[in-house]
Amino acid sequence: MSNKVVQAMYNDDDILMDAVKEVRAANYHIEEVYTPFPVHGLDKAMGLKGTRIAITAFMYGCVGLVFSVWMMNYMMIEQWPQDIGGKPSFAFIQNMPAFVPIMFEMTVFFAAHLMVITFYMRSRLWPFKEAENPDPRTTDDMFVMEVIVDGNEDELIAFLEKTGTVEIKVTEKH
Amino acid sequence: MSSHYEAPIRRPLIIGDKNYHDISVDVAAPVEGKANKLWWIAFSIALTAFLWGIGCIVYTIGTGIGVWGLNKTVGWAWDITNFVWWVGIGHAGTLISAVLLLFRQKWRMGINRSAEAMTIFSVIQAGLFPVIHMGRVWNAHFVLPLPNQFGTLWTNFNSPLLWDVFAISTYLSVSLVFWWTGLLPDFAMLRDRAIRPFQKKIYGLLSFGWTGRAKDWQRFEEVSLVLAGLATPLVLSVHTIVSFDFATSVIPGWHTTIFPPYFVAGAVFSGFAMVNTLLIIMRKVSNLEAYITKQHIELMNIVIMITGSIVGCAYITELFIAWYSGVEYEQYAFLNRATGPYWWAYLFMMSCNVFSPQFMWFKRLRTSITFSFIISIVVNIGMWFERFVIIVTSLHRDYLPSSWTMFSPTFVDIGIFIGTIGFFFVLFLLYARTFPVIAQAEVKSILKASGEKYKKLRDGNHE
Numbered sequence: 302m303s304n305k306v307v308q309a310m311y312n313d314d315d316i317l318m319d320a321v322k323e324v325r326a327a328n329y330h331i332e333e334v335y336t337p338f339p340v341h342g343l344d345k346a347m348g349l350k351g352t353r354i355a356i357t358a359f360m361y362g363c364v365g366l367v368f369s370v371w372m373m374n375y376m377m378i379e380q381w382p383q384d385i386g387g388k389p390s391f392a393f394i395q396n397m398p399a400f401v402p403i404m405f406e407m408t409v410f411f412a413a414h415l416m417v418i419t420f421y422m423r424s425r426l427w428p429f430k431e432a433e434n435p436d437p438r439t440t441d442d443m444f445v446m447e448v449i450v451d452g453n454e455d456e457l458i459a460f461l462e463k464t465g466t467v468e469i470k471v472t473e474k475h
Numbered sequence: 476m477s478s479h480y481e482a483p484i485r486r487p488l489i490i491g492d493k494n495y496h497d498i499s500v501d502v503a504a505p506v507e508g509k510a511n512k513l514w515w516i517a518f519s520i521a522l523t524a525f526l527w528g529i530g531c532i533v534y535t536i537g538t539g540i541g542v543w544g545l546n547k548t549v550g551w552a553w554d555i556t557n558f559v560w561w562v563g564i565g566h567a568g569t570l571i572s573a574v575l576l577l578f579r580q581k582w583r584m585g586i587n588r589s590a591e592a593m594t595i596f597s598v599i600q601a602g603l604f605p606v607i608h609m610g611r612v613w614n615a616h617f618v619l620p621l622p623n624q625f626g627t628l629w630t631n632f633n634s635p636l637l638w639d640v641f642a643i644s645t646y647l648s649v650s651l652v653f654w655w656t657g658l659l660p661d662f663a664m665l666r667d668r669a670i671r672p673f674q675k676k677i678y679g680l681l682s683f684g685w686t687g688r689a690k691d692w693q694r695f696e697e698v699s700l701v702l703a704g705l706a707t708p709l710v711l712s713v714h715t716i717v718s719f720d721f722a723t724s725v726i727p728g729w730h731t732t733i734f735p736p737y738f739v740a741g742a743v744f745s746g747f748a749m750v751n752t753l754l755i756i757m758r759k760v761s762n763l764e765a766y767i768t769k770q771h772i773e774l775m776n777i778v779i780m781i782t783g784s785i786v787g788c789a790y791i792t793e794l795f796i797a798w799y800s801g802v803e804y805e806q807y808a809f810l811n812r813a814t815g816p817y818w819w820a821y822l823f824m825m826s827c828n829v830f831s832p833q834f835m836w837f838k839r840l841r842t843s844i845t846f847s848f849i850i851s852i853v854v855n856i857g858m859w860f861e862r863f864v865i866i867v868t869s870l871h872r873d874y875l876p877s878s879w880t881m882f883s884p885t886f887v888d889i890g891i892f893i894g895t896i897g898f899f900f901v902l903f904l905l906y907a908r909t910f911p912v913i914a915q916a917e918v919k920s921i922l923k924a925s926g927e928k929y930k931k932l933r934d935g936n937h938e
Contacts (some may be wrong), residue, residue, distance in 0.1 A: 354701070388633050405708075408710075414652075426683040440687055
C-alpha cells in the first residue's frame, strides 16, 4: 500500500478550520494537522478524542499524598516517636496539622512532575528528538493539513485546492 | 472572524498592523541579533556584583557566620530578609502565568514568559540563603530524609524550616517545568528560523523536537491548564510556608495568624513591582512595545494598587489586634516598631508600601511609564524593609529586657545581597538575549481577537 499524503498548506487559521470541516465532510482521512499555535476548536473539528492527561495528574497527586502520609507516619510516629518540643507523636492524627504542609507539597510535586513526564512521553518530546514538522514555516505562520491519498489522487488535490490552500505538496509518508 | 469576537470596549493588546509572521520576527530579533554595547555594560556590572557576592559567600563559609552582623539575640537578619524578599519577588511570575491563565486574562500573554523567568531566577537567589546561612553548610544534605548509616536518623517534620525545603524545591522545580513546557513551541520557532548550524542544533535540542501537531497542542493546553491549577495553590502555599517560619514561633510580633495571606499579598505586590521594573526596560531595549503595551503596565499597576491595599489593611489589622489583645509584649513590639531605634525602617516600610500604591488610583499616574517605573522600585525597597522590620524589630527586643540588643549588618551581609542582585541580572540578561522573551505561540492565538488591526476591521473603522 502506498503511503502517499497530500500536504495542503494554509496561511490562516480560520480558513484551515473551514477546510478541516470540509475535508471531513467529504470523507477524506486527515492524517495530521500542524499549526504554529493552538487553534481553538481544531481538535473538535478534526474529531480527536479528548486527552486524559488531567486524569493521570489526579492519580499522580493521590500517589504523592499517600506517599507523604506513609513517609511521615513511618519516620515520625513508628520508627522514632520522639518528643520534639512537646508535639504529640503517639498517633499520626495527633500531630497531623504539622504534616499538612508537606502532604500538600508532595501532592503537587507528584501531580505536576509525573503529568509533565507523561506528556513528554506520550507526545514523544525529549532533548535529542528530531523535529518532524513537514515545513519549517509551520512554527511561524503556516498551517499544514496532511490528507492520506486513498483512491484518486487528482480528485483529492482538486478538492483541496478549492478549500483555500496556498500550496499543495504530495509526498511519501515514511 | 466570528470565532474571534471580543467586546468593542476592550482595548487592543497587540499594537500595530501585525500578522503572524511579524510576531515571529519581532520575538526572534533580540535572539538573532547581536548584543549592543549597553547590554555588555549592564552584563559586566551584574557579573562584577555576582563575583563580589561569591567572594563574600566563600569568606562566610571559610571563616564562619560570625563575619555577619548577627548576634545571639538577633540570629536572623539580612539572610532571611533577603530570602523572603527574593521568594516574594518570584511569586508574581506564577501569578501571571497561572492565576491569570485560570481567569482567562489575555493580557498575561505578552508578559508571562519574562515573569516566569523572573520567578525562576529569583527563586534561585532565594534558595542560596537557606543554605549559606547555615553554620555548617557541608551538612546541608541532612535536611533531606535520606536513609543513612546513623540507624536511619530522619528529619523532624514539625519544623517550618523543613517545610521550606519542600516548598521551595517543589516551587522551583514545578515553575521550571511549567516555563519550559511553554517554551517548547517558541524554541521550535527559533529552531526553524535558525540559519547558523550551531543555533539550529541548540534550539533543536532545547525544543525537544516540538512539531506542533493538533494532538500535541491539545495535550499542551491541557497540561498548561492543569499546571496552572496546581501552581496557583502552590504559590499560595509556598509563601504561606515561608511565613510559617515566623508565624509558628512564640515571638511577639511574629506569632500572628494573619501572616500567611499577608505575606502572599506582599509577595504579589513586590513581585508585580519587579515585573514592572524589568518589563518597562525590556519593552524599550528589545523593541517589544507593540506587545508589552501601556495597557499591560496599567493593569500591572492596578494589581500593585490592590495588593498594596491588602498589605496596608494587614498592617492596620496587626496594629488593631496588638492593641485589642491586651498582651503587653505584643503591644510593646508594635510600639517599638513605630518609636524604637528602628523607627526609620518602619517609616520607610509604611510610606513605601501603604502610600505609594495609592497613587495608582489616578489614571494619569498609573498610565505614566516613568511614574510606574519609579513606584515599582519604591515598592521593592518598601517590601525589603517590611521583611527587615518584621524580622529584626521583633527579635532585638522581646521577652527579657536583659537580652535586648541592636543589629547592624557588616559588609559581608550587604555584599552577599548585592551578589544575589548581580546573579539575578546575570541570569536575566543572558535570558533576554537567548530565549524568546514573549510567548509568541500564545500571542499569535490572541492576535485576531485582540490585535489592533483586527479590532479596527471588526469595528468597521469607526475612528
